[in-house]
């Protein structure tokens with residue numbers, strides 16, 4: 001019959017269990033547990049092994065009594081063979097006078113401190129062994145006794161509850177972080193219009209949650225054989241090395257995964273024959289998760305995550321599940337942006353149709369009317385009875401012809417000013433401003449510092465149409481007395497500013513069906529350009545357009561290759 005536990009040990013046990021239940025991180029909890037067990041039993045060394053999912057070996061090993069250097073020297077953690085294996089398999093307390101003499105012992109690795117007396121107890125969670133608590137080298141060469149066994153068993157059962165709580169807490173925290181990140185991404189799906197920024201956010205949040213070194217999204221190039229890395233998150237060196245880089249569709253793991261449309265987990269990149277080994281070496285990657293972006297059953301890109309940080313570089317099932325959830329969001333983003341692009345082209349075409357209809361109406365109403373009047377005038381000459389009557393009829397007719405001629409000319413200029421082709425943008429704008437001033441009485445000046453750069457023809461057209469629509473708006477809405485048009489080269493592109501001193505407007509007041517400003521934005525967007533509007537009621541308006549240019553091989557500036565502008569007058573003019 002063992003002595004009952006002394007009051008002081010019971011108190012120590014109680015205090016430690018209170019401390020254990022208040023600990024919310026599993027790692028910190030386990031560390032506290034081994035320290036308490038050693039203190040309560042007078043053991044020199046204590047350790048705790050956490051059994052992995054397979055139930056046969058140890059995934060974590062927490063110790064006390066062995067310093068960090070000694071731990072380093074011993075090297076690899078125990079695998080759970082020998083005496084530790086007995087404990088894992090049998091899950092019952094075990095006490096030994098001399099650990100090394102037991103027939104089941106497999107011996108210590110080099111540099112391991114000598115250990116003889118031994119006490120091990122299982123930590124059970126709902127009937128399943130979660131881990132084992134081991135104590136060795138009780139002070140003054142004594143053996144561990146029944147009281148030690150009892151107290152460590154009690155401690156282990158309390159620890160089990162605390163571990164379960166801490167695990168639940170950790171997974172709840174993980175869940176709430178995952179939910180928060182997902183929420184942020186869903187919000188950006190609605191708010192963010194720049195696809196690259198959105199995909200970069202997906203990479204950043206995924207990498208953070210999975211705790212990986214690198215996350216990237218690759219999309220197939222339009223009509224090409226390559227995958228282009230469209231977004232990356234990782235340290236800045238890796239990011240620079242990866243972003244915009246191309247992967248061969250045929251010779252890379254990403255390409256294969258895209259083709260098959262199924263996720264893949266690679267635990268060792270060098271052993272995977274599908275991986276492009278040169279690329280893997282260049283980026284120093286060891287492991288990977290590859291998840292396709294699927295839209296309506298079709299893979300349209302892939303998300304890849306590399307190198308889990310921490311002791312274990314391999315990814316877990318949960319990591320894969322998370323990557324799949326994020327990939328689904330990224331797929332929506334890519335799909336949306338492609339649809340918006342298609343939609344933009346559709347709207348530009350629709351705007352052209354509106355414009356053609358307007359021109360047709362004008363041809364019919366004005367030019368058609370004028371020609372009909374001329375026909376009538378010819379009849380009047382023929383019907384004239386006196387010379388004076390004939391002269392009068394001819395004079396009327398002449399006036400009609402002059403008017404019709406003017407109408408046809410101005411229509412032709414609207415369709416495509418020949419000055420643009422013959423003399424370039426500046427001359428065409430000067431002519432436009434001149435006619436505008438004459439017609440409206442609003443003073444208009446053009447200033448340009450373009451140097452010798454002759455702009456690409458689609459850029460000239462877009463700028464011309466923009467100024468044309470801006471002037472129309474000024475007549476219709478501004479009540480201005482003066483307009484300034486300024487062209488300059490800036491940041492490797494051309495900037496066009498149209499400023500008036502009229503009554504200004506607030507963008508929030510613009511009618512939903514107004515086409516002018518929208519049309520300007522869309523034309524500019526096709527060349528990768530932008531439009532800024534600075535206006536406030538009562539303070540005039542400035543439209544600031546910018547079109548980037550790239551240097552073509554022959555030294556002539558070229559428009560950015562985002563698409564091509566169309567050559568029809570802007571809508572609403």
Ligand SMILES: Nc1ncnc2c1ncn2[C@@H]1O[C@H](COP(=O)(O)OP(=O)(O)OP(=O)(O)O)[C@@H](O)[C@H]1O
Nearest residue numbers: 473474477478504505510514515516517518541572
């Ligand atoms: N220079 C300006 N001064 C004052 N208000 C302006 C100016 N330019 C545009 N606006 C305001 O912005 C609105 C939108 O202009 P937008 O060119 O898009 O459409 P709109 O001219 O009304 O119609 P349309 O589709 O025929 O062009 C105008 O209705 C007007 O209220």
Ligand SMILES: [Mg+2]
Nearest residue numbers: 473516517572
């Ligand atoms: Mg307008």
